[in-house]
Amino acid sequence: MNESDFRLTQKYVATLIMTWLIGTALVLAASFQVSTLPVLPITTAYLDQLHDAWSWYAAAYGVLVVTDGTIALLGVMLCTWLRPASLLVSGMVIALFVLSGIFGLLGDVAMVAAAQVFRNGSAMFSPEFAGAFLGGINLSTNWVSAASIFPGGIAALLILAAARKAGVGLRWIRFTRMLGFYQILLGLGCVFALLSQNALALNLGVIGAAILLPALCIPWLLWTLREMKKTNTRDLQPIGIDGLDH
Secondary structure, X not given: OOHHHHHHHHHHHHHHHHHHXXXXXXXXXXXXXXXXXXXXXXXXXXXXXXXXXHHHHHHHHHHHHHHHHHHOOHHHHHHHHHOOOOHHHXXXXXXXXXXXXXXXXXHHHHHHHHHHHHHHOOHHHOOOOHHHHHHHHHHHHHHHHHHHHHHHHHHHHHOHHHHHHOOOOHHHHHHHHHHHHHHHHHHHHHHXXXXXXXXXXXXXXXXXXXXXXXXXXXXXXXXXXXXXXXXXXXXXXXXXXXXXXO
Protein backbone atom coordinates (compact mmCIF):
# COMPACT_ATOMS: atom_id res chain seq x y z
CA MET A 1 0.00 0.00 0.00
CA ASN A 2 1.59 3.27 -1.10
CA GLU A 3 1.37 6.58 0.75
CA SER A 4 -1.52 7.98 -1.32
CA ASP A 5 -3.53 4.78 -0.76
CA PHE A 6 -2.89 5.05 2.97
CA ARG A 7 -4.09 8.67 3.09
CA LEU A 8 -7.24 7.66 1.21
CA THR A 9 -7.74 4.82 3.70
CA GLN A 10 -7.44 7.26 6.59
CA LYS A 11 -10.24 9.38 5.11
CA TYR A 12 -12.33 6.27 4.52
CA VAL A 13 -11.91 5.08 8.13
CA ALA A 14 -12.62 8.58 9.48
CA THR A 15 -15.87 8.68 7.46
CA LEU A 16 -16.90 5.26 8.74
CA ILE A 17 -16.17 6.08 12.38
CA MET A 18 -17.77 9.54 12.38
CA THR A 19 -20.97 8.48 10.63
CA TRP A 20 -21.27 5.38 12.85
CA LEU A 21 -20.93 7.47 16.01
CA ILE A 22 -23.25 10.24 14.81
CA GLY A 23 -25.84 7.82 13.43
CA THR A 24 -25.88 5.75 16.63
CA ALA A 25 -26.21 8.89 18.77
CA LEU A 26 -29.12 10.13 16.63
CA VAL A 27 -30.89 6.76 16.82
CA LEU A 28 -30.59 6.79 20.61
CA ALA A 29 -31.84 10.39 20.73
CA ALA A 30 -34.82 9.53 18.50
CA SER A 31 -35.66 6.44 20.56
CA PHE A 32 -35.39 8.47 23.75
CA GLN A 33 -38.05 10.86 22.43
CA VAL A 34 -40.41 8.11 21.27
CA SER A 35 -39.81 4.45 20.50
CA THR A 36 -41.16 2.74 17.40
CA LEU A 37 -42.17 -0.11 19.74
CA PRO A 38 -45.52 1.22 20.95
CA VAL A 39 -47.37 0.39 24.13
CA LEU A 40 -50.76 -1.00 23.11
CA PRO A 41 -53.37 0.25 22.54
CA ILE A 42 -51.93 2.83 20.15
CA THR A 43 -53.24 6.31 20.77
CA THR A 44 -53.40 9.46 18.69
CA ALA A 45 -51.05 11.12 21.19
CA TYR A 46 -48.41 8.43 20.53
CA LEU A 47 -48.73 8.92 16.76
CA ASP A 48 -48.34 12.67 17.26
CA GLN A 49 -45.09 11.99 19.13
CA LEU A 50 -43.81 9.93 16.21
CA HIS A 51 -44.81 12.75 13.87
CA ASP A 52 -42.79 15.23 15.93
CA ALA A 53 -39.76 12.90 15.97
CA TRP A 54 -39.77 12.06 12.24
CA SER A 55 -36.77 14.30 11.48
CA TRP A 56 -34.66 12.57 14.13
CA TYR A 57 -35.35 9.15 12.62
CA ALA A 58 -34.79 10.42 9.07
CA ALA A 59 -31.48 12.06 10.04
CA ALA A 60 -30.29 9.05 12.06
CA TYR A 61 -30.87 6.46 9.38
CA GLY A 62 -29.83 8.84 6.61
CA VAL A 63 -26.41 9.08 8.28
CA LEU A 64 -26.33 5.29 8.75
CA VAL A 65 -26.88 4.89 5.01
CA VAL A 66 -23.37 6.35 4.62
CA THR A 67 -22.05 4.09 7.40
CA ASP A 68 -23.37 0.89 5.84
CA GLY A 69 -22.32 1.96 2.38
CA THR A 70 -18.80 2.44 3.75
CA ILE A 71 -18.89 -0.94 5.54
CA ALA A 72 -19.63 -2.53 2.15
CA LEU A 73 -16.15 -1.40 1.04
CA LEU A 74 -14.32 -2.66 4.11
CA GLY A 75 -13.30 -5.90 2.39
CA VAL A 76 -11.66 -3.91 -0.40
CA MET A 77 -9.62 -1.99 2.17
CA LEU A 78 -8.45 -5.14 3.96
CA CYS A 79 -7.56 -7.00 0.76
CA THR A 80 -5.70 -3.99 -0.66
CA TRP A 81 -3.64 -3.88 2.53
CA LEU A 82 -3.06 -7.58 3.23
CA ARG A 83 -3.20 -8.95 -0.34
CA PRO A 84 -4.35 -12.53 0.36
CA ALA A 85 -2.52 -15.05 -1.80
CA SER A 86 -5.79 -16.77 -2.70
CA LEU A 87 -8.10 -14.97 -5.12
CA LEU A 88 -10.94 -17.05 -3.69
CA VAL A 89 -10.30 -15.69 -0.18
CA SER A 90 -10.06 -12.11 -1.49
CA GLY A 91 -13.32 -12.50 -3.40
CA MET A 92 -15.09 -14.02 -0.41
CA VAL A 93 -13.90 -11.28 1.99
CA ILE A 94 -14.98 -8.53 -0.40
CA ALA A 95 -18.33 -10.21 -1.13
CA LEU A 96 -19.10 -10.83 2.55
CA PHE A 97 -18.55 -7.19 3.49
CA VAL A 98 -20.61 -6.05 0.48
CA LEU A 99 -23.39 -8.38 1.65
CA SER A 100 -23.12 -6.99 5.18
CA GLY A 101 -23.37 -3.43 3.89
CA ILE A 102 -26.33 -4.22 1.62
CA PHE A 103 -28.32 -5.78 4.46
CA GLY A 104 -27.59 -2.74 6.62
CA LEU A 105 -28.65 -0.40 3.82
CA LEU A 106 -31.97 -2.21 3.41
CA GLY A 107 -32.79 -1.54 7.07
CA ASP A 108 -31.65 2.08 6.84
CA VAL A 109 -33.72 2.83 3.74
CA ALA A 110 -36.78 1.18 5.29
CA MET A 111 -36.49 3.42 8.36
CA VAL A 112 -35.95 6.57 6.28
CA ALA A 113 -39.14 5.68 4.38
CA ALA A 114 -40.96 5.01 7.66
CA ALA A 115 -39.88 8.46 8.90
CA GLN A 116 -41.63 10.00 5.89
CA VAL A 117 -44.82 8.16 6.90
CA PHE A 118 -44.39 9.54 10.43
CA ARG A 119 -44.16 13.00 8.88
CA ASN A 120 -46.91 12.92 6.28
CA GLY A 121 -49.28 10.32 7.69
CA SER A 122 -51.36 7.89 5.66
CA ALA A 123 -54.18 5.40 6.05
CA MET A 124 -51.62 3.02 7.57
CA PHE A 125 -50.74 5.59 10.19
CA SER A 126 -54.00 5.64 12.10
CA PRO A 127 -54.57 4.11 15.55
CA GLU A 128 -56.31 1.15 13.90
CA PHE A 129 -53.52 0.24 11.45
CA ALA A 130 -50.34 1.78 12.90
CA GLY A 131 -49.66 -1.29 15.04
CA ALA A 132 -49.39 -3.55 12.00
CA PHE A 133 -47.33 -0.96 10.11
CA LEU A 134 -44.84 -0.46 12.94
CA GLY A 135 -44.71 -4.19 13.64
CA GLY A 136 -43.81 -4.90 10.03
CA ILE A 137 -41.15 -2.18 9.93
CA ASN A 138 -39.58 -3.30 13.21
CA LEU A 139 -39.59 -6.97 12.24
CA SER A 140 -38.07 -6.41 8.78
CA THR A 141 -35.37 -4.03 10.01
CA ASN A 142 -34.48 -6.36 12.88
CA TRP A 143 -34.04 -9.27 10.48
CA VAL A 144 -31.84 -7.40 8.02
CA SER A 145 -29.83 -5.92 10.91
CA ALA A 146 -29.20 -9.43 12.26
CA ALA A 147 -28.26 -10.59 8.76
CA SER A 148 -25.80 -7.70 8.35
CA ILE A 149 -23.76 -8.74 11.40
CA PHE A 150 -22.97 -12.34 10.45
CA PRO A 151 -21.05 -11.94 7.13
CA GLY A 152 -18.50 -9.50 8.57
CA GLY A 153 -17.62 -11.99 11.29
CA ILE A 154 -16.83 -14.69 8.75
CA ALA A 155 -14.78 -12.24 6.66
CA ALA A 156 -12.74 -11.23 9.72
CA LEU A 157 -11.74 -14.86 10.27
CA LEU A 158 -10.92 -15.43 6.60
CA ILE A 159 -8.44 -12.53 6.50
CA LEU A 160 -6.35 -13.76 9.46
CA ALA A 161 -4.03 -16.01 7.44
CA ALA A 162 -3.09 -13.12 5.16
CA ALA A 163 -2.53 -10.90 8.22
CA ARG A 164 -0.11 -13.42 9.73
CA LYS A 165 1.78 -13.69 6.44
CA ALA A 166 2.00 -9.89 6.19
CA GLY A 167 3.57 -9.70 9.65
CA VAL A 168 0.70 -7.88 11.36
CA GLY A 169 0.95 -7.73 15.15
CA LEU A 170 -0.20 -10.82 17.03
CA ARG A 171 -2.45 -8.80 19.37
CA TRP A 172 -4.31 -7.30 16.39
CA ILE A 173 -4.78 -10.79 14.96
CA ARG A 174 -6.13 -12.09 18.28
CA PHE A 175 -8.49 -9.12 18.67
CA THR A 176 -9.71 -9.53 15.09
CA ARG A 177 -10.36 -13.23 15.72
CA MET A 178 -12.31 -12.38 18.87
CA LEU A 179 -14.30 -9.72 17.00
CA GLY A 180 -15.08 -12.16 14.19
CA PHE A 181 -16.40 -14.81 16.59
CA TYR A 182 -18.33 -12.12 18.49
CA GLN A 183 -20.11 -11.02 15.31
CA ILE A 184 -20.97 -14.59 14.35
CA LEU A 185 -22.36 -15.35 17.81
CA LEU A 186 -24.19 -12.03 17.93
CA GLY A 187 -25.79 -12.66 14.55
CA LEU A 188 -26.92 -16.13 15.62
CA GLY A 189 -28.15 -14.74 18.94
CA CYS A 190 -30.21 -12.08 17.17
CA VAL A 191 -31.77 -14.73 14.93
CA PHE A 192 -32.66 -16.82 18.01
CA ALA A 193 -34.16 -13.75 19.70
CA LEU A 194 -36.29 -12.93 16.66
CA LEU A 195 -37.51 -16.49 16.27
CA SER A 196 -38.26 -16.99 19.97
CA GLN A 197 -39.43 -13.41 20.66
CA ASN A 198 -37.86 -13.81 24.10
CA ALA A 199 -37.79 -10.36 25.73
CA LEU A 200 -34.42 -10.85 27.44
CA ALA A 201 -32.79 -12.19 24.26
CA LEU A 202 -34.22 -9.31 22.22
CA ASN A 203 -32.88 -6.72 24.68
CA LEU A 204 -29.46 -8.38 24.75
CA GLY A 205 -29.42 -8.42 20.95
CA VAL A 206 -30.14 -4.69 20.80
CA ILE A 207 -27.40 -3.92 23.34
CA GLY A 208 -24.94 -6.21 21.58
CA ALA A 209 -25.59 -4.76 18.13
CA ALA A 210 -26.27 -1.08 18.82
CA ILE A 211 -23.80 -0.44 21.66
CA LEU A 212 -21.19 -3.20 22.09
CA LEU A 213 -20.52 -3.79 18.39
CA PRO A 214 -19.49 -0.18 17.59
CA ALA A 215 -17.64 -0.04 20.93
CA LEU A 216 -15.49 -2.94 19.67
CA CYS A 217 -15.31 -2.10 15.96
CA ILE A 218 -14.28 1.55 16.25
CA PRO A 219 -11.12 0.83 18.31
CA TRP A 220 -10.41 -2.04 15.89
CA LEU A 221 -10.58 0.36 12.93
CA LEU A 222 -8.15 2.77 14.59
CA TRP A 223 -5.87 -0.13 15.51
CA THR A 224 -6.03 -1.37 11.91
CA LEU A 225 -4.82 2.02 10.67
CA ARG A 226 -1.85 1.83 13.05
CA GLU A 227 -0.97 -1.67 11.85
CA MET A 228 -1.27 -0.51 8.24
CA LYS A 229 1.19 2.28 8.92
CA LYS A 230 3.64 -0.13 10.55
CA THR A 231 3.57 -2.64 7.70
CA ASN A 232 3.72 0.17 5.14
CA THR A 233 6.83 1.58 6.86
CA ARG A 234 8.50 -1.83 6.78
CA ASP A 235 7.71 -2.20 3.08
CA LEU A 236 9.35 1.18 2.36
CA GLN A 237 12.57 0.51 4.32
CA PRO A 238 15.69 0.60 2.09
CA ILE A 239 17.46 -2.66 1.30
CA GLY A 240 21.25 -2.99 1.83
CA ILE A 241 23.65 -3.19 -1.08
CA ASP A 242 23.95 -6.92 -0.67
CA GLY A 243 20.17 -7.26 -0.76
CA LEU A 244 19.89 -8.12 2.93
CA ASP A 245 18.71 -6.16 5.97
CA HIS A 246 21.20 -6.44 8.82
